[in-house]
Amino acid sequence: MLPTRASYVEINTQALAHNFQVMRTLLGPQMEIMAVVKANAYGCGALEVSRVFIEQGAAYLGVATLDEALEIRQEFKTIPILILGFTPDHMAESLIKANITQTLFSQKQACHFSDMALKLGRKLKVHIKVDTGMSRLGYFPTPKNARIIAKIAQLEGLEVEGIFTHHSNADALYHNYAQQQAVRFVDFLAHLERVGLEFKYKHMANSAAAICLPSFGMNLVRIGLALYGLHPSIYTEHALQQRHLALRHVLTLKAHIVSLKSIPAGRLVGYGEDYYCIKKTRVGVLPLGYGDGFSKILGNKAWGLLHGQKVPVIGGVCMDQCFIKLDSMRAQEGDEVVLLGDPLSGAMGAGDIAKILGIINYEAITMLTKRLPRVYYT
Numbered sequence: 398m399l400p401t402r403a404s405y406v407e408i409n410t411q412a413l414a415h416n417f418q419v420m421r422t423l424l425g426p427q428m429e430i431m432a433v434v435k436a437n438a439y440g441c442g443a444l445e446v447s448r449v450f451i452e453q454g455a456a457y458l459g460v461a462t463l464d465e466a467l468e469i470r471q472e473f474k475t476i477p478i479l480i481l482g483f484t485p486d487h488m489a490e491s492l493i494k495a496n497i498t499q500t501l502f503s504q505k506q507a508c509h510f511s512d513m514a515l516k517l518g519r520k521l522k523v524h525i526k527v528d529t530g531m532s533r534l535g536y537f538p539t540p541k542n543a544r545i546i547a548k549i550a551q552l553e554g555l556e557v558e559g560i561f562t563h564h565s566n567a568d569a570l571y572h573n574y575a576q577q578q579a580v581r582f583v584d585f586l587a588h589l590e591r592v593g594l595e596f597k598y599k600h601m602a603n604s605a606a607a608i609c610l611p612s613f614g615m616n617l618v619r620i621g622l623a624l625y626g627l628h629p630s631i632y633t634e635h636a637l638q639q640r641h642l643a644l645r646h647v648l649t650l651k652a653h654i655v656s657l658k659s660i661p662a663g664r665l666v667g668y669g670e671d672y673y674c675i676k677k678t679r680v681g682v683l684p685l686g687y688g689d690g691f692s693k694i695l696g697n698k699a700w701g702l703l704h705g706q707k708v709p710v711i712g713g714v715c716m717d718q719c720f721i722k723l724d725s726m727r728a729q730e731g732d733e734v735v736l737l738g739d740p741l742s743g744a745m746g747a748g749d750i751a752k753i754l755g756i757i758n759y760e761a762i763t764m765l766t767k768r769l770p771r772v773y774y775t
């Protein structure tokens with residue numbers, strides 16, 4: 398089907414499947430994979446992407462919010478979905494009715510959720526979060542907190558299905574901090590086991606840890622970025638290379654030239670004075686702007702790829718449109734320009750955008766808004 402706009406995001410579903418299988422190969426058949434599809438599957442489209450990963454054998458899907466979980470649950474009735482973040486107490490009912498798994502890091506909330514589940518004649522599945530060094534959500538791994546977790550495990554309305562922690566620095570060159578986190582978690586699990594607490598799922602690794610670190614006895618990994626064909630850092634890329642594995646490019650941002658004009662010398666292009674034509678300049682207008690997640694800061698810095706050749710983005714990026722400079726290139730209205738693509742093709746990659754904006758790969762694709770149609774191909 399043709400996209401409804403002349404700018405859109407193309408998603409290669411075969412590359413998504415390939416990347417899932419790369420991680421499968423790397424991790425071996427015993428390790429279960431949670432495909433993390435939060436934030437609209439890192440900009441790739443939550444529903445279509447979830448379908449691919451379910452087909453590929455994901456044991457779980459991971460999201461950040463209840464709304465994200467519910468969107469997926471409407472379409473996929475049975476796949477387990479874990480909310481990695483907080484859900485407000487007053488949303489307990491829809492959480493329980495939709496059979497979503499919730500992350501827990503508060504005894505008070507555990508009691509509330511349990512009561513509500515009992516009222517509905519159901520059980521809520523939960524995973525306990527442990528803070529081993531990220532300093533974000535979770536219980537510190539102390540004997541006192543082990544006793545609290547034991548109390549939570551006794552609540553009638555809950556099924557404590559899993560326990561997890563999260564790495565803060567697994568994509569670094571040296572893994573001393575990541576190792577410390579892992580050891581703290583493993584020691585805590587051993588302590589919990591001694592007091593009779595066991596869990597179906599024990600998990601710790603994100604993409605970087607799954608690529609660079611051993612399993613530490615876990616049986617589930619939570620993979621996001623790598624599935625989308627991008628690396629958390631050059632170190633994870635290098636580590637995968639050494640295993641003779643490579644991720645495939647997934648997401649391409651395209652816009653068509655909707656207007657092509659020669660601008661006389663002495664004119665300004667776009668708002669303000671970001672670009673001044675010192676001579677007659679051939680300019681193409683693209684229907685893509687910061688309202689689509691193509692940041693204003695990219696103006697006069699980014700480039701597009703037209704018929705395989707680089708074309709500079711000039712002037713300030715507007716909310717809905719931006720400009721490219723064409724010089725004497727072969728170009729006509731309707732031609733397609735790649736604004737984010739496979740860097741091997743010469744296109745600007747997520748890494749190039751990240752460098753210009755001072756952000757990371759994650760943000761470069763996640764910031765593409767829902768206004769852009771997603772087009773899927775194999």
Ligand SMILES: *Cc1c(COP(=O)(O)O)cnc(C)c1O
Pocket residue numbers: 433435481563602603604605619620621622623629
């Ligand atoms: C987003 C997230 C992940 C996935 O991380 P990647 O680096 O994209 O693999 C895993 N676990 C938690 C708790 C997350 O929030």
